[in-house]
Amino acid sequence: MKKPRYLDSFIKYPPDTSFEGRDEDEKVVFLIRQSRLTLFWWFIATIIFLIIPIFLMPYLAKLEYNGSFIFNGLFILSLNIFWYAAVFGFAFRHFLDWYFEVLLVTNKRIIDIDRGATVISEAPLSNIQDVTSKITSIVGQMFNIGSIVVQTASEQNNFEFHTVDNPSVLRDTISDIITKRQGDKYANI
Amino acid sequence: MQTYNLSFENIIDLGLIGVRIFIIVVMTIYVIYTIILSRRIKIMNQNLKTPYEKSFIKLSKLHMFASVAATAIAILAITL
Numbered sequence: 001m002k003k004p005r006y007l008d009s010f011i012k013y014p015p016d017t018s019f020e021g022r023d024e025d026e027k028v029v030f031l032i033r034q035s036r037l038t039l040f041w042w043f044i045a046t047i048i049f050l051i052i053p054i055f056l057m058p059y060l061a062k063l064e065y066n067g068s069f070i071f072n073g074l075f076i077l078s079l080n081i082f083w084y085a086a087v088f089g090f091a092f093r094h095f096l097d098w099y100f101e102v103l104l105v106t107n108k109r110i111i112d113i114d115r116g117a118t119v120i121s122e123a124p125l126s127n128i129q130d131v132t133s134k135i136t137s138i139v140g141q142m143f144n145i146g147s148i149v150v151q152t153a154s155e156q157n158n159f160e161f162h163t164v165d166n167p168s169v170l171r172d173t174i175s176d177i178i179t180k181r182q183g184d185k186y187a188n189i
Numbered sequence: 190m191q192t193y194n195l196s197f198e199n200i201i202d203l204g205l206i207g208v209r210i211f212i213i214v215v216m217t218i219y220v221i222y223t224i225i226l227s228r229r230i231k232i233m234n235q236n237l238k239t240p241y242e243k244s245f246i247k248l249s250k251l252h253m254f255a256s257v258a259a260t261a262i263a264i265l266a267i268t269l
Contacts, residue, residue: 006240018238066198070205074266082216082259089219089252093226096245100233116229117236 009033009165029177030105034098035145035165042094049087053080103161105174110150112159125181127153131174133167209267216260223253
């Protein structure tokens, strides 16, 4: 059996995943995150930050003034713990921002969880009028990364989700589920 | 009235004490940040429930503990 990949940027029927306000008969069909390539720069920055104390701390430990050390061993130890805690905090926060910034497509609605789950907007699938995919930058064209814009019947509530992998595939997949949902609705008329 | 001679060495000594206090102030501010981050993780987990919920909470507590420990050791180091 294939192991679920919770850290993927596109998950179909994500297991054990839910959101606040989910109806009992509502299923999460897709979970879309930004491309994992967006993690690249902070990953590199984290590695650099982890290396810095190896060179900096021995220098600080040797600093002397009037024949005595400026920072004693205990203070250097606290600086080391603090530095690594701060680097961990930096990496952790960026990872959480990536992990929790998702576009959820359920069998009833589309939900955009943004800015570390502090800004959440949603629209029922029946209100969605148009789904557009865009690849604008050169980097995007190289790695097939772009944006998805979901236009709703409401003038103000458009969903824009940037730096996603395979935007045209995602657009098609979202369109299919919306068409199916809206088709089911009109089939009863 | 008693007066103190503010020599160059005294200024350097005061500067060094200032640097140590500044580092401890930064560490204390960081402890506050770790508390805010752990609160934020609770909100995130509440809004989007995933299998890593407990791991994130444990990591945030570990992060908070490490920053508190660093601050406590630094205070101990300058008082000794």
